[in-house]
Amino acid sequence: MSHRHTELLEQAIAACRTREHFSPFPDRPGKDEASLAAIEQARATYEATLGGSFLLDQPSKGELLGEEVSPYTGEDLGIRYPAPDVDAMFDAARRAGTIWSKVEPERRVDLCLQIVHRLHERWYEIAHANQHTTGQSFSMSCVGSGTNALDRGIEAVAYAAEAMRRVPTSGHWEKDFGKTTVSLDKRYRIVPRGTAVVITCASFPTWNAYPALLANLATGNPVLIKPHPTSVLTMAIATQVVQQVLREEGLPPELVQLTVDSADAPIAKDLIAHPDCRIVDFTGSPGFGSWIEANAHPAIAFTETAGVNTVVLAGTEDLQATAAAIATSLGLFTAQMCTSVQNVYLPGDGVETPTGKVSPDEAIEAIVAAVDALSNNPRRAAGVMGAVQSPHTIGLIRNLEAEVSRQGRVARPAGTYEHPEFPQARTCTPSIASVDTSARELFGEERFGPISFAITCADADDALEQALRDVRAKGAIASHVYATDRDYLDRAADAYVDAGASLTMNLTGPMPLNFAAAYSDYHVTGLSPAGNACLTDEAFIAGRFRVAQVREPSA
Amino acid sequence: MSHRHTELLEQAIAACRTREHFSPFPDRPGKDEASLAAIEQARATYEATLGGSFLLDQPSKGELLGEEVSPYTGEDLGIRYPAPDVDAMFDAARRAGTIWSKVEPERRVDLCLQIVHRLHERWYEIAHANQHTTGQSFSMSCVGSGTNALDRGIEAVAYAAEAMRRVPTSGHWEKDFGKTTVSLDKRYRIVPRGTAVVITCASFPTWNAYPALLANLATGNPVLIKPHPTSVLTMAIATQVVQQVLREEGLPPELVQLTVDSADAPIAKDLIAHPDCRIVDFTGSPGFGSWIEANAHPAIAFTETAGVNTVVLAGTEDLQATAAAIATSLGLFTAQMCTSVQNVYLPGDGVETPTGKVSPDEAIEAIVAAVDALSNNPRRAAGVMGAVQSPHTIGLIRNLEAEVSRQGRVARPAGTYEHPEFPQARTCTPSIASVDTSARELFGEERFGPISFAITCADADDALEQALRDVRAKGAIASHVYATDRDYLDRAADAYVDAGASLTMNLTGPMPLNFAAAYSDYHVTGLSPAGNACLTDEAFIAGRFRVAQVREPSA
Numbered sequence A, B: 001m002s003h004r005h006t007e008l009l010e011q012a013i014a015a016c017r018t019r020e021h022f023s024p025f026p027d028r029p030g031k032d033e034a035s036l037a038a039i040e041q042a043r044a045t046y047e048a049t050l051g052g053s054f055l056l057d058q059p060s061k062g063e064l065l066g067e068e069v070s071p072y073t074g075e076d077l078g079i080r081y082p083a084p085d086v087d088a089m090f091d092a093a094r095r096a097g098t099i100w101s102k103v104e105p106e107r108r109v110d111l112c113l114q115i116v117h118r119l120h121e122r123w124y125e126i127a128h129a130n131q132h133t134t135g136q137s138f139s140m141s142c143v144g145s146g147t148n149a150l151d152r153g154i155e156a157v158a159y160a161a162e163a164m165r166r167v168p169t170s171g172h173w174e175k176d177f178g179k180t181t182v183s184l185d186k187r188y189r190i191v192p193r194g195t196a197v198v199i200t201c202a203s204f205p206t207w208n209a210y211p212a213l214l215a216n217l218a219t220g221n222p223v224l225i226k227p228h229p230t231s232v233l234t235m236a237i238a239t240q241v242v243q244q245v246l247r248e249e250g251l252p253p254e255l256v257q258l259t260v261d262s263a264d265a266p267i268a269k270d271l272i273a274h275p276d277c278r279i280v281d282f283t284g285s286p287g288f289g290s291w292i293e294a295n296a297h298p299a300i301a302f303t304e305t306a307g308v309n310t311v312v313l314a315g316t317e318d319l320q321a322t323a324a325a326i327a328t329s330l331g332l333f334t335a336q337m338c339t340s341v342q343n344v345y346l347p348g349d350g351v352e353t354p355t356g357k358v359s360p361d362e363a364i365e366a367i368v369a370a371v372d373a374l375s376n377n378p379r380r381a382a383g384v385m386g387a388v389q390s391p392h393t394i395g396l397i398r399n400l401e402a403e404v405s406r407q408g409r410v411a412r413p414a415g416t417y418e419h420p421e422f423p424q425a426r427t428c429t430p431s432i433a434s435v436d437t438s439a440r441e442l443f444g445e446e447r448f449g450p451i452s453f454a455i456t457c458a459d460a461d462d463a464l465e466q467a468l469r470d471v472r473a474k475g476a477i478a479s480h481v482y483a484t485d486r487d488y489l490d491r492a493a494d495a496y497v498d499a500g501a502s503l504t505m506n507l508t509g510p511m512p513l514n515f516a517a518a519y520s521d522y523h524v525t526g527l528s529p530a531g532n533a534c535l536t537d538e539a540f541i542a543g544r545f546r547v548a549q550v551r552e553p554s555a
Helices: A006-018 A033-049 A086-101 A105-121 A123-134 A138-165 A205-218 A233-248 A268-273 A286-295 A319-335 A360-375 A378-385 A391-407 A437-443 A460-474 A486-498 B006-018 B033-049 B086-101 B105-121 B123-134 B138-165 B205-218 B233-248 B268-273 B286-295 B319-335 B360-375 B378-385 B391-407 B437-443 B460-474 B486-498
Strands: A060-065 A081-084 A170-177 A180-192 A195-199 A223-226 A256-258 A277-283 A300-304 A310-313 A343-347 A409-412 A431-436 A451-457 A480-482 A503-505 A545-553 B060-065 B081-084 B170-177 B180-192 B195-199 B223-226 B256-258 B277-283 B300-304 B310-313 B343-347 B409-412 B431-436 B451-457 B480-482 B503-505 B545-553
Touching: A006 A105, A006 A138, A033 A123, A081 A256, A086 A180, A086 A195, A086 A223, A086 A256, A105 A123, A105 A138, A105 A205, A105 A233, A123 A138, A123 A205, A123 A233, A138 A205, A180 B486, A195 A205, A195 A268, A205 A223, A205 A233, A205 A277, A223 A233, A223 A268, A233 A256, A268 A277, A268 A286, A277 A286, A286 A300, A310 A319, A310 A460, A319 A360, A319 A378, A319 A451, A343 A360, A343 A460, A360 A378, A360 A409, A360 A431, A360 A451, A391 A409, A391 A431, A391 A437, A391 A451, A431 A437, A437 A451, A437 A460, A451 A460, A460 A486, A480 A486, A486 A503, A486 B180, A486 B545, A545 B486, B006 B105, B006 B138, B033 B123, B081 B256, B086 B180, B086 B195, B086 B223, B086 B256, B105 B123, B105 B138, B105 B205, B105 B233, B123 B138, B123 B205, B123 B233, B138 B205, B195 B205, B195 B268, B205 B223, B205 B233, B205 B277, B223 B233, B223 B268, B233 B256, B268 B277, B268 B286, B277 B286, B286 B300, B310 B319, B310 B460, B319 B360, B319 B378, B319 B451, B343 B360, B343 B460, B360 B378, B360 B409, B360 B431, B360 B451, B391 B409, B391 B431, B391 B437, B391 B451, B431 B437, B437 B451, B437 B460, B451 B460, B460 B486, B480 B486, B486 B503
Parallel strands: A195 A223, A195 A277, A223 A256, A277 A300, A310 A343, A310 A480, A343 A451, A431 A451, A480 A503, A503 B545, A545 B503, B195 B223, B195 B277, B223 B256, B277 B300, B310 B343, B310 B480, B343 B451, B431 B451, B480 B503
Antiparallel strands: A060 A081, A170 A180, A180 A545, A409 A431, B060 B081, B170 B180, B180 B545, B409 B431
16 A cells, blocks of 8 residues: 655655754744634643543543642643543553554554544644643643654654664575575564553653654554553543544544543552553653662553663863753753753863953852843743643752751742743742752752752862762763863763763853754663663664564465 | 675665565575585584583673573583673673763674674674574574574664664754844764663574664664573573674674573562663563563563464365464474464354365364374474473473363373484474364463363354453464455454454465565554564664764854
8 A cells, every 4th residue: 555654754764864954844833824713722622622531532530630730820621531431441452452453564564654644634733732731831741742753653663664674574595404494484473562551751851752652653553551549631632642543544543542540549550460461661760770670570661761860071162052051951842851950060170262261150150140140031931941731859959958058058949930821820030049969868869840959069070070070970861061172071971871870061142951862862871770671772663573484384 | 984784785775665585695505415414514613512601702700600401402501601790791791881881873783794694704603502502403493593594684784774874964044033044054963872781581592683783783772681590591592693794893792791590599670670770672471571661661672472373264265284384383393482383263153264164173173183293293293393492391381282182182192202313312293282262261361382272162253352352451472364265355354453453364385374574574563462573674673773963053
């Protein structure tokens, strides 16, 4: 059969090879009149969803549940989802999976790209939903959780397509045994591993969910999506889109189902322990991620959690630009990203600059000033910082600041900014602690949310070694070094890579430090406590299917 | 630098694509005078090893241990190996691994093929060692444990080479952010996962050890080989060969070390629990294999254990040829292979043949007659059956025969044959039980060694369903169906593949049912309790290394 997305697939496969920039979708929401109208229309569609029941094609126990509250309005979204009937859903998934496993791999791949296409059609609507569940700004919801996330999804499909293409469908084999030649015809079949449970996080669900969902579907596996109970709607719409595509193709919609739970009665462990669960994809806390890695068996687990993201500021050609880059990472989505930086290590004997050494306190002041400039501009703050997903985060920051006061200095206390559109928005501007290396029990682990540590070390070598301690002990998803000495940079690169971490060097300018590019960046190495899976590489695909063969004497 | 084995590598990579027969080595020991002299010379080298200390370049606690007894002579080999100093060995492995990880992937691959080449140079000597530890015949030691095992090793290197080639070493990336174009140079580095523990089995160590050893080395990881305490020598020679190659190349020999233990004080679990253990490759019992899969974390585990290998004999064009094929599998290496068949399912209403239906009892008689013909020819029996590795196996067969007498009929009791060369050889001819499907507690799991079950079912459909019950519950490594009805064969093929198992149909002639061809057969699907790993596919490689990247603004 002909496929609709062949060109897109080949472009994506090529981009994975060249690692160049590629995206089939616009990078930002449109600003022309048609786009503005479409955004308003999508808002109306989103608002019509509020307070209603969100039904899907899947077994349910009949009850409804939902506990989503907008971080922007403080109001209950009022959306109620069908409570899952776990056994019935696994059964339905298995039945749907049996049919799906018989669909030719190339057609499965094409349908996955059709799903991407259809998700993109509801781009703005999903962005509104994403904004009011995660707290991301509308533009981040369009870009990071929209275009970038869809690109990561396409990328996973490209890896899956290539991996399956490399398995031939048949072969002819001949070998002499003594005086006789044995001739066998062999057929090779891709066999999906089985039902996958995809567990998504509260603050950034699509970016990991799309790759996991699509990698599983492309390789033939049914999927149960288990969203965070306070951040369901985006995944509900995604499930609806997939089910629509499947129905249109005459395929069972139960191939992808949504299993909603509540904070009081979580079901993730029940899903993982279910005998039909064969794959777990998880994004969330390092603690639960490690538990899953250790306990998912016989399911295989793919995790992305969090590490301690470090900046070593040994030297810079432009202190203001560097301070601004760090400030943006501290503020971007209120530091609720797995790539947000947390620990900024400074040499006690000064940061090298073109005008000579700058003391750690001066460098910290430059960062604080950049954060202030961002925080004091409500319009810009709204676009960059958005809102805080969980009220717990605010409490954690307050408690940490109290701790910091005892062991160091709060160089910049957390504050709020006035959101120009949503006066009730739960905002929080970055808190910056100034400490020395003796305060490791404060900064030596991930502190979720907008708190960071400026840590004064002995010198540049010590700063590097202190940062590497975090990386080795807790893993890292984004690591940065600023220096003017090439030898130092080379040593740093080797040390991070040897520690199983990726490194960005001397990045300033409009690209946020947090940015990871689909097709180009190996996001998460998979070698540290910050996650065992890369989004995306061949290891993200390989175990999701296997090969069974049938051989018989040639006719 | 130039590589020595480029042509071999490219040929192997091509064979993995076409799935055609390929081997760079002779299939059988030579029969010319020079070969016979070389075999005798190798025997002398082997014999000179007996009773001595086998020292290697690795830390040791000073003591020596060894408990190998030849299944052919009944005599203690008297070889003593250095007792491992586990912590010191992991430390030495890590230091060696740091150096090895900096060796270019293509050079690592070439050195792996150099190791294969050097193992082949000691082909006959390793075969003598293998014969007197595993009980395999000399010719099987040359072919199955020699050429075929080396081919599986090369195959793993080919997959590793391809997987690493698909990771570009660098890339240039450009993207507009607003009005600014951001340009980044990116470098991508293969990062090995860490020290691997390769646990080998008593009866067939090389066939799994070579792929695991070489897959780990090619992807940059140090290896500790943990052989079965009664079957050490082959792995000791392999370790010696690797260490010699490494020394010649100026690389640390401790990259591969041998950790010998004893039946009384096993160390496998200590090795796996060591904080430096990052990869486990295991061949052995399903029980310990499942334990490793569930408990190896944070190490990743690759297991090949055993399932229940079934034959469904619904119909055949040639009953004698089919009976002979089954008989050879029951006898080959005294059924001590992971591909030995165990359960033969027969339709109670008769096996279809060109001359009409043949009753189950007649079919069983044909198999018994074929086994008798093999067993009563000592010269042929010696070449096919070899000897029994462990004395425990004989006891298990006797106990099972006593059980069978209570629930069915011993259609052919186990016996012995007189080995023409080694009168003390521990030989055992196949035991065949005739039972019906009610005796499932006898045949429903793997029974290691030369005992098989001829199981009379209702009809051909029931026979297929009964066999699939084994496959679904316990997994299978080799499954066979004989039938004359194409629809039945197609249904069987689909059912086995859906159950995650590979199937061979209607195979008779000189190729043993047990044979799995390197480059062509996906050995073990990885989808069943018979093992989570295929030797070899991309999933066997993917997790052994990851990618870390370094990105910085373009100059």
